[in-house]
Structures are given as structure tokens and as C-alpha cells.
Amino acid sequence: MRIREELEQIRKKGLYRSTRLIGGRQSTRVLLDGREVLMLCSNNYLGLADHPALSRAATAATERYGTSSGASRLVSGTMELHQQLEAGVASFKQTGAGLAFNSGYCANTGIIAALAGRGDVIFSDRLNHASIVDGALLSGARLVRYPHCDHGALERLLAKHRGTGRCLIVSDGVFSMDGDIAPLRELVSLKKAHDALLMVDDAHGSGVLGSNGRGCAELLAVMGDVDIHMGTFGKALGSFGAYAAISAELRELLVNRARSFIFSTSLPPAVLAASLAALELVRSPEGRELRERLSANTSLFKRLLNDAGFSTGNATTQIVPIMCGDAEVTMRFSEQLLENGIFVQGIRPPTVPAGACRLRCTVMATHTQEELTWAAERITVVARRLGVI
Numbered sequence: 001m002r003i004r005e006e007l008e009q010i011r012k013k014g015l016y017r018s019t020r021l022i023g024g025r026q027s028t029r030v031l032l033d034g035r036e037v038l039m040l041c042s043n044n045y046l047g048l049a050d051h052p053a054l055s056r057a058a059t060a061a062t063e064r065y066g067t068s069s070g071a072s073r074l075v076s077g078t079m080e081l082h083q084q085l086e087a088g089v090a091s092f093k094q095t096g097a098g099l100a101f102n103s104g105y106c107a108n109t110g111i112i113a114a115l116a117g118r119g120d121v122i123f124s125d126r127l128n129h130a131s132i133v134d135g136a137l138l139s140g141a142r143l144v145r146y147p148h149c150d151h152g153a154l155e156r157l158l159a160k161h162r163g164t165g166r167c168l169i170v171s172d173g174v175f176s177m178d179g180d181i182a183p184l185r186e187l188v189s190l191k192k193a194h195d196a197l198l199m200v201d202d203a204h205g206s207g208v209l210g211s212n213g214r215g216c217a218e219l220l221a222v223m224g225d226v227d228i229h230m231g232t233f234g235k236a237l238g239s240f241g242a243y244a245a246i247s248a249e250l251r252e253l254l255v256n257r258a259r260s261f262i263f264s265t266s267l268p269p270a271v272l273a274a275s276l277a278a279l280e281l282v283r284s285p286e287g288r289e290l291r292e293r294l295s296a297n298t299s300l301f302k303r304l305l306n307d308a309g310f311s312t313g314n315a316t317t318q319i320v321p322i323m324c325g326d327a328e329v330t331m332r333f334s335e336q337l338l339e340n341g342i343f344v345q346g347i348r349p350p351t352v353p354a355g356a357c358r359l360r361c362t363v364m365a366t367h368t369q370e371e372l373t374w375a376a377e378r379i380t381v382v383a384r385r386l387g388v389i
């Protein structure tokens with residue numbers, strides 16, 4: 001097929017995507033095509049992406065260490081900041097070791113393909129992030145997808161597909177398009193009963209959930225029972241990159257086997273220093289205060305939407321989906337909200353199943369309650385006009 005025809009087909013299906021140009025900083029208000037709008041679709045949940053402590057740390061690290069790490073760490077070496085960040089990750093997640101990756105996507109593809117291969121079985125929640133699915137496909141292991149958060153079904157599948165090789169259960173901690181939380185306690189008992197490894201991708205929970213911001217596993221009191229805590233620095237932590245918090249032994253294996261670690265230039269000093277500053281902030285009294293504000297903002301926004309008659313699915317976190325159904329209505333909804341000064345994305349297949357299109361709203365600690373109340377009102381007016389409610 002010609003490229004132009006392929007693009008035409010994407011357009012015809014209503015699945016065409018393009019990016020928007022933002023001027024200035026990523027904050028609660030952004031300049032979109034020169035106009036100031038309310039940001040309601042960023043994963044910068046704690047507002048750290050424009051926190052002065054992170055910018056200062058990044059600038060100082062650049063002055064001191066330069067702009068690049070020069071190569072993969074197995075080639076040009078581990079810089080002091082890599083080591084400090086990994087120690088920080090291990091202490092944050094209370095594990096024996098940490099390993100930095102260049103992004104969450106790189107972490108998931110690298111870790112999963114390193115831990116599983118032919119003869120092994122990977123059990124993955126049906127709504128897991130695309131990078132988990134890609135890691136599983138890359139690994140060559142057998143991929144068994146279980147119904148969303150259905151631990152009963154997982155138990156039956158574990159019994160049925162019990163292989164002779166390694167068995168890996170992988171789940172998002174907070175599901176990125178639904179805002180609900182995985183049943184980690186049940187997954188822990190299943191992994192114990194079936195002698196499996198448990199990996200939790202807490203890209204959206206880290207920094208946000210649990211009394212110290214350690215994530216879903218802290219919230220559900222299973223910190224010590226997760227074999228691989230994967231998390232990212234690009235969301236609540238306001239920086240970039242990702243990590244695995246693991247045992248020292250698993251770290252050794254990943255250094256030797258994870259291709260995204262081995263064959264890619266490592267994170268640069270500015271990013272490492274910003275991530276370190278973010279970890280410190282998350283664990284400080286200011287971090288606690290930001291989490292409390294995020295939680296209060298989320299409750300307010302969800303209550304306003306639910307009172308207006310919207311379905312927000314099973315969301316219990318700062319990710320608040322507004323269910324719309326159809327792709328076309330969803331995209332019109334998002335366009336009209338933008339005309340009203342609200343930036344929120346419509347989510348369509350293949351990110352979510354057909355018929356489950358939604359606006360994915362994300363609340364930030366740094367939104368004011370006035371901004372969220374105003375947004376809920378505008379959203380309600382537009383939705384009535386479109387017949388969504």
C-alpha cells in the first residue's frame with residue numbers, strides 16, 4: 001500500500017493522530033497555538049515538571065558533568081549520578097538494588113525480554129500498557145492475557161498454562177487509561193502459590209500513592225512481595241527516564257541481559273540530577289502536602305463530574321476518564337473543550353478497545369479548586385450539547 005493511501009485509511013477510520021504545539025512550560029496552564037488553556041491531560045501530577053528544585057539540580061549537574069553520558073554504561077561507564085540515582089531508587093522502593101532505564105518503554109521491553117524467553121510464560125492484564133505487550137512479544141515467551149483485574153481468571157490460567165520454564169505475572173499498578181488499581185494482594189498470593197515472579201509497572205502510582213509516595217505497593221502494603229517494581233521519572237516525578245527496583249541478583253541479570261540497557265546511550269547528567277531532586281522532594285513534607293492536594297483535587301473533580309451524570313468508570317486515582325463510547329463524538333468533545341479553553345485528549349483504539357473511547361482527564365496537585373470547578377462546568381455544558389450526558 002502507498003503511504004498516502006495508508007494515511008487516508010487512518011483518517012477514514014477516524015483514527016488519525018497529530019501532535020499539538022505547546023509554547024513555554026508544562027504547567028497547569030499552557031500556551032497552545034499561542035492561546036492560554038487549562039492543562040487537563042498531563043501526567044505531571046505533582047507539578048514537578050516546572051519545580052525550581054528540579055531545574056536547579058539539572059542546571060548544576062550540566063555545569064559540573066556536561067551534557068551527555070557518552071555511551072551505554074557498559075561501554076563508557078557508570079557516572080556518579082547514575083549510581084546515586086539507583087541508590088535513591090532502591091531506598092525509595094525498599095529493595096536491594098535499582099537500575100535506571102532510558103524510559104518506561106525501554107524499561108518494560110528490556111526487563112520483560114530479559115526475564116522471559118522461549119519456554120517461559122508471561123501472564124499480562126488485558127489492559128496493561130503497550131510497552132508491556134511489546135516486551136512480551138519481543139521476549140518470544142508465551143503471552144497469556146487475563147481479563148482486567150480478574151484474579152480468579154488469572155488463577156485458572158496459571159493452573160492451565162503451567163509451563164516448565166519461568167512464569168512471570170505483569171500488571172500495571174495504576175491502569176493508565178482507567179485510573180483503577182491492580183489487585184496487588186491477590187496477585188502476590190497467586191505468584192507465591194504458583195512460584196512465579198511478579199512485576200508491577202507503577203508509572204502512574206509512584207510519587208502519588210501510599211503515605212510516602214512509594215506507589216501502589218505501599219498503598220496495598222505489599223512492598224516486599226513484588227519482585228520487580230518498575231516506575232518512571234517522566235510522570236509524577238517531573239523528569240524523564242525509568243527504573244527497576246529489584247534484588248541485587250536480578251539487577252546483575254538485567255545488566256547482562258536487558259538489551260535496552262546494553263545497547264543504548266545512558267541517561268545524561270541533567271536528567272539524572274532532576275530525577276534525584278524529584279525523589280528527594282517526593283519524600284519530603286512538601287511531597288506529602290502535594291499528594292494531599294492531589295487527592296483533594298481528584299475527589300472534588302470526580303464528585304463534580306459524577307454529580308453531573310458522567311461515568312468515570314472504576315477510577316480511584318488522579319486519572320479520571322469520561323466515558324464517551326464512540327470515536328467521533330469523543331474527538332468532537334475534545335475539540336470543543338479546546339475551543340472552551342480546556343486541553344484534554346480523546347482516547348481511541350488502539351489505546352483502548354473499540355466502543356470504549358473516552359476523554360482521559362488527569363488532575364494535578366497544582367490545579368486550583370476554582371480551575372477544576374470551572375472545567376467541570378464547561379465539560380458539562382459541552383457534553384449536554386453533544387448528547388454524551
Ligand SMILES: *Cc1c(COP(=O)(O)O)cnc(C)c1O
Nearest residue numbers: 103104105129172176203232234
Ligand atoms: C507512560 C507509561 C510507560 C512508559 O513510560 P515512558 O517513560 O513514558 O516511556 C510505561 N508503562 C505505563 C503504565 C505508562 O503509563
